[in-house]
Amino acid sequence: MAAPAKIPPATLAKLSKLGIRHRADLLLHLPLRYEDETRIEPIETAEPGRTMQVQGVITQSEIAFRPRRTLLCRLRDETGELSLRFLHFYPSQTSMLAKGQKIRAVGEVRMGFHGLEMVHPKCSKAGEDTPLKTSLTPVYPTTAGLSQTALRRLIANTLEVIPMPDHLPEDLRMRLRLADFAESIRVLHNPAPDIPPASLEDRSHPAWRRIKFDELLAQQISMRVHHLARNARKAPALKANGHYREALLKSLPFSLTPAQQKVAKEIGLDLEKPHPMQRLLLGDVGSGKTVVAALAALQAIENGYQVAFMAPTEILAEQHYLKLSGWLSPLGIFPVWLSGSLKASEKRQAAEKIASGETLLAIGTHALFQQQISFHGLGLAIVDEQHKFGVEQRLALHEKGKEKSIEPHQLMMSATPIPRTLAMSYYADLDVSVIDTLPPGRTPVTTKLVSDARREEVFERVRSACLSGQQAYWVCPLIEESETLELQSAVETYQQLCSAFPELRVGLVHGRMESSEKAHVMNEFKAGSLQLLVATTVIEVGVDVPNASLMVIDHAERMGLAQLHQLRGRVGRGARQSLCILLYQQPLSELARTRLKVIFENTDGFAIAEQDLILRGPGELLGARQSGMAMLRFADIDADQDLLEQARTTADLLLRDHPDAACSYLQRWMAKKHEFLHA
Ligand code: ADP
Ligand code: MG
Numbered sequence: 001m002a003a004p005a006k007i008p009p010a011t012l013a014k015l016s017k018l019g020i021r022h023r024a025d026l027l028l029h030l031p032l033r034y035e036d037e038t039r040i041e042p043i044e045t046a047e048p049g050r051t052m053q054v055q056g057v058i059t060q061s062e063i064a065f066r067p068r069r070t071l072l073c074r075l076r077d078e079t080g081e082l083s084l085r086f087l088h089f090y091p092s093q094t095s096m097l098a099k100g101q102k103i104r105a106v107g108e109v110r111m112g113f114h115g116l117e118m119v120h121p122k123c124s125k126a127g128e129d130t131p132l133k134t135s136l137t138p139v140y141p142t143t144a145g146l147s148q149t150a151l152r153r154l155i156a157n158t159l160e161v162i163p164m165p166d167h168l169p170e171d172l173r174m175r176l177r178l179a180d181f182a183e184s185i186r187v188l189h190n191p192a193p194d195i196p197p198a199s200l201e202d203r204s205h206p207a208w209r210r211i212k213f214d215e216l217l218a219q220q221i222s223m224r225v226h227h228l229a230r231n232a233r234k235a236p237a238l239k240a241n242g243h244y245r246e247a248l249l250k251s252l253p254f255s256l257t258p259a260q261q262k263v264a265k266e267i268g269l270d271l272e273k274p275h276p277m278q279r280l281l282l283g284d285v286g287s288g289k290t291v292v293a294a295l296a297a298l299q300a301i302e303n304g305y306q307v308a309f310m311a312p313t314e315i316l317a318e319q320h321y322l323k324l325s326g327w328l329s330p331l332g333i334f335p336v337w338l339s340g341s342l343k344a345s346e347k348r349q350a351a352e353k354i355a356s357g358e359t360l361l362a363i364g365t366h367a368l369f370q371q372q373i374s375f376h377g378l379g380l381a382i383v384d385e386q387h388k389f390g391v392e393q394r395l396a397l398h399e400k401g402k403e404k405s406i407e408p409h410q411l412m413m414s415a416t417p418i419p420r421t422l423a424m425s426y427y428a429d430l431d432v433s434v435i436d437t438l439p440p441g442r443t444p445v446t447t448k449l450v451s452d453a454r455r456e457e458v459f460e461r462v463r464s465a466c467l468s469g470q471q472a473y474w475v476c477p478l479i480e481e482s483e484t485l486e487l488q489s490a491v492e493t494y495q496q497l498c499s500a501f502p503e504l505r506v507g508l509v510h511g512r513m514e515s516s517e518k519a520h521v522m523n524e525f526k527a528g529s530l531q532l533l534v535a536t537t538v539i540e541v542g543v544d545v546p547n548a549s550l551m552v553i554d555h556a557e558r559m560g561l562a563q564l565h566q567l568r569g570r571v572g573r574g575a576r577q578s579l580c581i582l583l584y585q586q587p588l589s590e591l592a593r594t595r596l597k598v599i600f601e602n603t604d605g606f607a608i609a610e611q612d613l614i615l616r617g618p619g620e621l622l623g624a625r626q627s628g629m630a631m632l633r634f635a636d637i638d639a640d641q642d643l644l645e646q647a648r649t650t651a652d653l654l655l656r657d658h659p660d661a662a663c664s665y666l667q668r669w670m671a672k673k674h675e676f677l678h679a
Helices: 009-017 023-027 091-096 148-161 170-175 181-189 197-201 206-232 243-251 258-272 289-302 314-331 344-356 391-402 420-426 452-467 483-500 515-527 561-568 590-601 605-616 641-657 659-678
Strands: 033-035 051-064 070-076 081-086 102-112 115-119 122-125 137-139 278-283 306-310 336-338 361-364 378-383 409-414 431-435 446-451 471-475 506-509 532-535 548-553 579-584
Touching: 023 148, 033 197, 051 081, 081 102, 091 122, 137 148, 148 181, 181 206, 206 641, 206 659, 243 289, 243 314, 258 278, 258 289, 258 409, 258 431, 278 289, 289 306, 289 314, 289 378, 289 409, 306 314, 314 361, 314 515, 336 344, 446 452, 446 590, 452 471, 452 548, 452 579, 483 506, 483 532, 506 515, 548 561, 561 579, 561 590, 561 605, 579 590, 590 605, 641 659
Parallel strands: 081 115, 278 409, 278 431, 306 361, 306 378, 336 361, 378 409, 446 579, 471 532, 471 548, 506 532, 548 579
Antiparallel strands: 033 137, 051 070, 051 102, 070 081, 102 115, 102 122
16 A cells, blocks of 8 residues: 655644544545536536536637736637636636637536636646546535645545455445445545436435445444443432422422423433433423422432532523522522632632532532532532533533542533434433423513614613513623623613613623622512613523513624524513514624524524524534534434434444444544543
8 A cells, every 4th residue: 555645734734624633534524526527518518507527729818907807718619619717817827728729627607797607617738638537526525725636635645545444244234235335435535427416416325325324333333332331330329219309399389390290200210320320401491491400409419419510601500509599498408609700718618518518519600620629429410501511621520520439420401402313413322301391371472673773662662661560681782702892882781771761770790790799680680679681691591580571682683593592581481471672783694684584483492493503503503613523424314214223223233243343433433522422
């Protein structure tokens, strides 16, 4: 085999943006589509939208200066003529494209001002006998600064130098009627011209099926390995003694919905097992996850184990602290509060109570999992809005668990509903419980889209709502580029609203406030002594004030779908009909328009998440962008059901009879996921 070409560091950095860390990853970096340079097509068959290769003589070549410097050529073959247009070009190109030259050009045909044309086609000099390519030309997903040509060269070299053993035992492969691995990889990178294009496009070609099968198989193996590994680890078996939980349920002003009962039971059974639970509790905004978490916490506490309850923002963590203190202190359980903004002495005090085991319930931000915090006997870690935590924080949590020989159970919660396909790949090693109905007595929120030109009317609406005893939120514009600017705009909005509503009591809450200040304002709003709360998006998650029934979201066009849905979920929590006004500023970008339409037309979080997935792609939706986490890249859980079934049974077989092969599968497909999957 030839030696691998050396990859310069700058290219390595670009490659890592594409999720390519090892040379072998390049093999699985498969083309998005292909260009056909294996044949020359007559110009008369050109039509807009078609990418084709043509060959002919330049009959005209001139540099025009209007509207800007442009090289314009006419190319003629026996069947017709076509324009070639270049907006930037070198002298060498001008001479190659001089009148009378014989040229081969590849590009997409468009309808231009003077008829059919190609803009910036790829051109080369051609004689009668200039050879044609023998396979389709791959077009790869790439990133800024990494050209197709460079990527093609790199991958072609890799195909030559990297061995591609088939990890699937031959007899199994025959039985499953799957194509050879190396052959499939070669075909997909450089398909022969006679392969039906549709079979590449819809990925039904045997080579595609093989790759999709391998991807699914690797995923199935990984799921099983994690499951087995988890069952080999020890966690405290938290028997359901019941006394605390019964007392809590009795004291609540409501009874659990069937959906809550179902998930509480699933969690309760997991906690009784002597292996660490890893369960994700999914439930739309307002579906009542907190009380379910409280029940889980009590099960640990009933067994004398500690519970850590962590939330991504201070304001949300504080809400949990207040809510759980209210629920649990009558039972004689007093939670400890821990956040980064506590004074050093307060932190030390909290840390001592946690280390000595004096407190059984610690609530706070990720400060709970910092190095200096050591638990006496952690039995359960609850993580709210877990997708908001970064990879490092999840790893820290995991490490914290490993400090003692016994690992805590983990309950993760999220109000960002995750489409099924994603849940299966991203959260492959988690068990999932879903609260699929909202508590009774909620009236759906009405949503209105209002142009900023009608701001005055919105003011009136807020005024009359507040004067009639309702409470309202005014959410300030999100300014992604600068937190300082965002703060400044929040303060300005607050002042503006204070002077617009002299008769109302208006409060302000934002992310830079001291936590005690924040808590103070939130409590005043909760108690009803503030009627209007001006807030930055810090209230996005978890804030719970049932009497608030009006929300205005200023510059709604700047916000993402998940964020809008979360914000809107802050109202509609009481019996009163609630209204959410999305104030937007013209002109709207296409994306913003689509987002506002989606949020206007949908109230179901799952439907919104599906749309979000389409608009943004999976990585960003899950906040895992920085993780380099790969979802299923090639297979589709719905469309490739048959392959998934085969992969399921094959995974068991490999693990039983060919553990080395199973290992190789993980290596090839999951190497870069490895660390993350352990978090
Ligand atoms: P989320 O799932 O968004 O975290 P919360 O746990 O904050 O939702 O619950 C939202 C509100 O609904 C809270 O005020 C909570 O006390 C209330 N709630 C929870 N369960 C029920 C129920 N079964 N019946 C009535 N209200 C409930
Ligand atoms: Mg919540």
